Amino acid sequence: MPKVALNFEDGVTRFIECGPNELLVDAAYRARLNIPMDCRDGVCGTCKCYCESGLYSMDSYIDDALTEDEALQGYVLTCQMRPESDCVVSVPATSTLCKSGPSSFGACLSEVRHLSDTTIGFTLELDDPDSLTFLPGQYMQVSVPDTACSRAYSFSSRVNGGRIDFLVRNIPGGLMSTYLSHRASPGDRLSMQGPSGAFYLRELQRPALFLAGGTGLAPFLAMLDHLKEWGGSSHPIHLLYGVTRDEDLVEVVKLQEFAEVIPEFSFDVCVADAASNASRKGFVTDHFGPEDLHDGDSDVYLCGPPPMVEAVRRHFETIGVKPASFHYEKFNASEAVQ
Numbered sequence: 001m002p003k004v005a006l007n008f009e010d011g012v013t014r015f016i017e018c019g020p021n022e023l024l025v026d027a028a029y030r031a032r033l034n035i036p037m038d039c040r041d042g043v044c045g046t047c048k049c050y051c052e053s054g055l056y057s058m059d060s061y062i063d064d065a066l067t068e069d070e071a072l073q074g075y076v077l078t079c080q081m082r083p084e085s086d087c088v089v090s091v092p093a094t095s096t097l098c099k100s101g102p103s104s105f106g107a108c109l110s111e112v113r114h115l116s117d118t119t120i121g122f123t124l125e126l127d128d129p130d131s132l133t134f135l136p137g138q139y140m141q142v143s144v145p146d147t148a149c150s151r152a153y154s155f156s157s158r159v160n161g162g163r164i165d166f167l168v169r170n171i172p173g174g175l176m177s178t179y180l181s182h183r184a185s186p187g188d189r190l191s192m193q194g195p196s197g198a199f200y201l202r203e204l205q206r207p208a209l210f211l212a213g214g215t216g217l218a219p220f221l222a223m224l225d226h227l228k229e230w231g232g233s234s235h236p237i238h239l240l241y242g243v244t245r246d247e248d249l250v251e252v253v254k255l256q257e258f259a260e261v262i263p264e265f266s267f268d269v270c271v272a273d274a275a276s277n278a279s280r281k282g283f284v285t286d287h288f289g290p291e292d293l294h295d296g297d298s299d300v301y302l303c304g305p306p307p308m309v310e311a312v313r314r315h316f317e318t319i320g321v322k323p324a325s326f327h328y329e330k331f332n333a334s335e336a337v338q
């Protein structure tokens, strides 16, 4: 039976045995290891790891979850990977995170904020606030009341007085969007499963560039809320927040407040719409160059719609500078996550 060494980010290695033709995530679960995972369908990319050595086959997946280039470099989706020989796999998460199984949390809806025509903020009051810990940038599966469905949402704050915030794009006709726009009322019961995701703020060892697209701002708000609590950073952090139209621009006052209290933090906004009043027009890629990447000595974090990730990758190639690390979360649609 193939043996797989799982190397976690904190330096811990665990060995697990895979049955013949067994998926790596299933073998990991038998060993009580919770590798970051969401759809199990090769759609979301959450379970992406790097296979340093060994032979394996992959079932099916979509390009948004794992590009052809990534697959050629050795990246794998562990929900689709069947080890065929001993393998070494790097997991982009700490061992502590992977040992704890996904937990369920009960909560009451405490507030819904219609921040603009396109964006809704909501706050949950947790039944047991002390039991919820997460890494800033991670997300939860949040149930849609009166349905059997859930949707993935990044936390947009830390737990504060037993409450936690989320920031959601209002998609006309969308299941959660319709609930939040038309039916939600304070006191509604919701449940959450998680936390999940490998998109979280690592210890800052060099300047960081945060790139947010639309409600992809959410995990950065949580990171900034934590940085505020931790007393900031000794390295510069710059956020570029890009949206399509002026009405998509939300929480700018909150960003200004963060900029006032978090040492080394600054931000700019840009709007793609040519008719916008914003001083910076265009996409985030129109507004950063080699100097903003400190000629490669920087960490880049990106969260937004899937095409933004590829646009930023191409931009790195165009300007000829690759950051020291590139972490990203794609807000994929939830067809596969009923």
Ligand SMILES: Cc1cc2nc3c(=O)[nH]c(=O)nc-3n(C[C@H](O)[C@H](O)[C@H](O)COP(=O)(O)OP(=O)(O)OC[C@H]3O[C@@H](n4cnc5c(N)ncnc54)[C@H](O)[C@@H]3O)c2cc1C
Pocket: 044, 139, 151, 152, 153, 154, 155, 167, 168, 169, 170, 171, 173, 174, 175, 176, 177, 178, 197, 215, 216, 218, 219, 305, 329, 330, 331, 332, 333, 334, 335
């Ligand atoms: C890891 C992760 C974290 C996420 N975090 C957030 C977050 O913090 N905030 C947030 O707003 N969203 C986030 N999303 C997206 C979110 O999970 C839902 O997909 C989204 O809110 C739509 O849900 P809905 O129920 O309103 O619409 P649905 O009922 O799921 O969809 C209705 C229709 O809209 C389409 N659609 C769904 N999403 C999009 C989209 N983004 N762009 C264009 N069309 C779409 C669907 O294909 C469908 O046709 C995240 C997704 C992932 C995978």
Ligand code: FES
Pocket: 036, 037, 038, 039, 040, 041, 042, 043, 044, 045, 046, 047, 048, 065, 077, 078, 079, 080
């Ligand atoms: S969990 Fe593997 S691609 Fe979604």
